[in-house]
Amino acid sequence: MTRSPALLLLAASVCLAADLKPEATQAYDRYTRETEARLASRKPFLWADGSPERLRQVQQGQVVVEPWNGKPDTSVPGALIHDWIGVVFIPGATLEKTLAVMQDYNHHKAVYHDVLDSKLLGQNGNDFKFYRLRQLKKGVINGVYHTEFDAHYERLSDAQWLSQSRSTLIAELENPGKPNQHELPPGHDDGYLWRLNGYWRLEQRDGGVYLECEAVSLTRSLPALVGGLFAPAMRGLESETMTATLQSTRDAVKK
16 A cells, blocks of 8 residues: 555654653643633533533533643644543442552552553552553554552542542653663653643532543644645544543442
């Protein structure tokens, strides 16, 4: 089969290593600070409650996932910020069982399909440090990453909890699973995942638990000529990952 020049150019571009620029990191930090300020003052508590149709879909068992504010990515110097939000309802669930699944970091590899290995690194009350070996795979995107996170949980009331997780290390593995496997320097790799923050909200009501997540990530950008071909794969990965994460958490809580 003959490949088009555009596809060949795309393949060549995404195989080249990318460098994370300080300007991109600074832009990401500003964006997440603004996101956290928005979430701290947001009313209502749940995103689902902001739309009767969205709430109806969730109550009917759908996993509702959308790019935040209808904008799946934001361009910054040499990178893209992706912001997706999703919510699921877990009938019959309790906050205790849902939190137990979320905080069982030693067994996340048995819950989430993209987690190849996982481990709790430390805990101090409601603060956790954890490790994940994660695989990203969608079209031209294919990478395995050593990731570490700090997570903080906060009880707001008997019915509501918050959780925030922030990446502290993301390193891509070259030749994963082979004898010469090794980690590439963080910020100098294929660039499919440079930063990742997760903002979770849980509310117990209506005979179950509503589970919401907003994920803000930082990835490489590409020249305009091939960016239009690469962007759908990245957006599809973001959407599918969010959907799968919420579905898998629901399934694990219901067991």
